[in-house]
Amino acid sequence: xxxxxxxxxxxxxxxxxxxxxxxxxxxxxxxxxxxxxxxxxxxxxxxxxxxxxxxxxxxxxxxxxxxxxxxxxxxxxxxxxxxxxxxxxxxxxxxxxxxxxxxxxxxxxxxxxxxxxxxxxxxxxxxxxxxxxxxxxxxxxxxxxxxxxxxxxxxxxxxxxxxxxxxxxxxxxxxxxxxxxxxxxxxxxxxxxxxxxxxxxxxxxxxxxxxxxxxxxxxxxxxxxxxxxxxxxxxxxxxxxxxxxxxxxxxxxxxxxxxxxxxxxxxxxxxxxxxxxxxxxxxxxxxxxxxxxxxxxxxxxxxxxxxxxxxxxxxxxxxxxxxxxxxxxxxxxxxxxxxxxxxxxxxxxxxxxxxxxxxxxxxxxxxxxxxxxxxxxxxxxxxxxxxxxxxxxxxxxxxxx
Amino acid sequence: xxxxxxxxxxxxxxxxxxxxxxxxxxxxxxxxxxxxxxxxxxxxxxxxxxxxxxxxxxxxxxxxxxxxxxxxxxxxxxxxxxxxxxxxxxxxxxxxxxxxxxxxxxxxxxxxxxxxxxxxxxxxxxxxxxxxxxxxxxxxxxxxxxxxxxxxxxxxxxxxxxxxxxxxxxxxxxxxxxxxxxxxxxxxxxxxxxx
Ligand code: SF4
Numbered sequence: 001x002x003x004x005x006x007x008x009x010x011x012x013x014x015x016x017x018x019x020x021x022x023x024x025x026x027x028x029x030x031x032x033x034x035x036x037x038x039x040x041x042x043x044x045x046x047x048x049x050x051x052x053x054x055x056x057x058x059x060x061x062x063x064x065x066x067x068x069x070x071x072x073x074x075x076x077x078x079x080x081x082x083x084x085x086x087x088x089x090x091x092x093x094x095x096x097x098x099x100x101x102x103x104x105x106x107x108x109x110x111x112x113x114x115x116x117x118x119x120x121x122x123x124x125x126x127x128x129x130x131x132x133x134x135x136x137x138x139x140x141x142x143x144x145x146x147x148x149x150x151x152x153x154x155x156x157x158x159x160x161x162x163x164x165x166x167x168x169x170x171x172x173x174x175x176x177x178x179x180x181x182x183x184x185x186x187x188x189x190x191x192x193x194x195x196x197x198x199x200x201x202x203x204x205x206x207x208x209x210x211x212x213x214x215x216x217x218x219x220x221x222x223x224x225x226x227x228x229x230x231x232x233x234x235x236x237x238x239x240x241x242x243x244x245x246x247x248x249x250x251x252x253x254x255x256x257x258x259x260x261x262x263x264x265x266x267x268x269x270x271x272x273x274x275x276x277x278x279x280x281x282x283x284x285x286x287x288x289x290x291x292x293x294x295x296x297x298x299x300x301x302x303x304x305x306x307x308x309x310x311x312x313x314x315x316x317x318x319x320x321x322x323x324x325x326x327x328x329x330x331x332x333x334x335x336x337x338x339x340x341x342x343x344x345x346x347x348x349x350x351x352x353x354x355x356x357x358x359x360x361x362x363x364x365x366x367x368x369x370x371x372x373x374x375x376x377x378x379x380x381x382x383x384x385x386x387x388x389x390x391x392x393x394x395x396x397x398x399x400x401x
Numbered sequence: 402x403x404x405x406x407x408x409x410x411x412x413x414x415x416x417x418x419x420x421x422x423x424x425x426x427x428x429x430x431x432x433x434x435x436x437x438x439x440x441x442x443x444x445x446x447x448x449x450x451x452x453x454x455x456x457x458x459x460x461x462x463x464x465x466x467x468x469x470x471x472x473x474x475x476x477x478x479x480x481x482x483x484x485x486x487x488x489x490x491x492x493x494x495x496x497x498x499x500x501x502x503x504x505x506x507x508x509x510x511x512x513x514x515x516x517x518x519x520x521x522x523x524x525x526x527x528x529x530x531x532x533x534x535x536x537x538x539x540x541x542x543x544x545x546x547x548x549x550x551x552x553x554x555x556x557x558x559x560x561x562x563x564x565x566x567x568x569x570x571x572x573x574x575x576x577x578x579x580x581x582x583x584x585x586x587x588x589x590x591x592x593x594x595x596x
Contacts, residue, residue: 022490022493023439023441023474023493023497029442029447029450030441030442030443030490030493050489051444051487051489051490051493052442052443052444052445052484052487052489052490053444053487053489053525054444054485054487054520054523054525054526055520055523055524055525055526056520056523058523058524059520059522059523059524062522070519071519074446074448074518074519074520074544075446076446076447077445077446077447077448077449077450077451077545078447078448078451080446080448121451124458136458137458137459140454140455140458140459141458141459141460143455144455144458144460147455156544157452157545157547158448158451158452158545159446159448159544159545367447393488
């Protein structure tokens, strides 16, 4: 026994735990990480989320469908259109309403503009994590063009609420097309330039190539979605496997990469931006005619529906159960970031230098505001009880001590 | 040095208080010229945070005013809080506020920080916004506020620090409105005289 203790002592003496967060300069959202390091190499990683848990699913049960639409858009400000679309699709399908083709096209365009803005934002934040600040400044300067488009036509820079129950509220006019096309063409040139930088800049390549590798099989098993999965060669894209509003009329091209490392994640996202630009221009010039909204009843018939939307970060899943009243009975949200955390914690992070952590973390484009949960604890099978907040907190403190 | 930098004309020399007063004014002067800000997201939807980050990027660039985003609360003069306060982050918010050295200023961004916004009745959110947890000097409304409005909010905050405006009563916080679209040419003469 004493031997064992000594061994434990000698090994644990070399290990250190580096706690990071919840308030830290690299990420804009609170999350707590603990990296166990041996020297400079990370051997273990844990995360603790929950700082921005607001209880949206519960609040959704007390509001009517239109109000919930605005609430779920604020689950995450970056992919707000995806959340709105996923939720309102469920409601529309439950009510048996088919939205007009023109509304579908507008939804698809808004979704692609959102992807553009999200990926540009990510490009900046991720290169900032790697110490490449000029890229951060460049990409955020170009992102302002996208924000201008959003503001001019959807009325707000973030949380632009394109959807309303039964359709969309803004139309794509010829004015819009005339103004937007040159901007998009400029952006396309910029994206090609970034692709070039990422593939040729030596320092940047040293920090990304063969870093954070995760194999195809493992990615598949861990259930990664979105660009994280596509950068490992897993062709998983809701816009293609289960086409929804807009994408059933106008199919998109999928971008994948087989290199499985951090560099591949950059390449996939930038190529996706280029695809989005081409897609927006294409759809804008082939807009179907017709109405923008279909009539939607206030009371949604009882039933259940599930819908998936390809948000910029991956598959966004919504489950809505209606009980025939104006308010939904249950809204369940599963977001892409939560699926992708597994890849970081279980495999990618281990064996890398501590200095690579910011880039690996931002490689999956983490978003905290959409994946913070509360877990209710029940002891044993039949002994479930409702815990007050104080009890839960005390339990948490004791558990972590 | 320019004449507007520090006004020490009313101080009598060689009194025991004079050194203290001079030191205080010197500090205040330095603080106003380059306030460092720290950002804490206490439960927002990210909308306000990404808009805050645009402030440090080329188009809006608040470093013109010397404002710089900083990592550690111990180096900061301004605490920028975004979003409603969740129960989980309440303690951390208070701790960060306490870690900041005096004198400190707090800027609340977004409708959420004012009243809880869309999350006002969620079970996990402190009722009534940030000012029920820590004292807030200036609020900027909007969901999210435009970057111009945020810059305006920061400038009002600096005015408070300079003593040009009164520090607000915590029960009646200063609400900075979105600035109207500037109709006049940008290089119009400034009229700050009557403040
Ligand atoms: S004010 Fe609006 S944009 Fe800002 S955190 Fe709240 S919901 Fe998000």
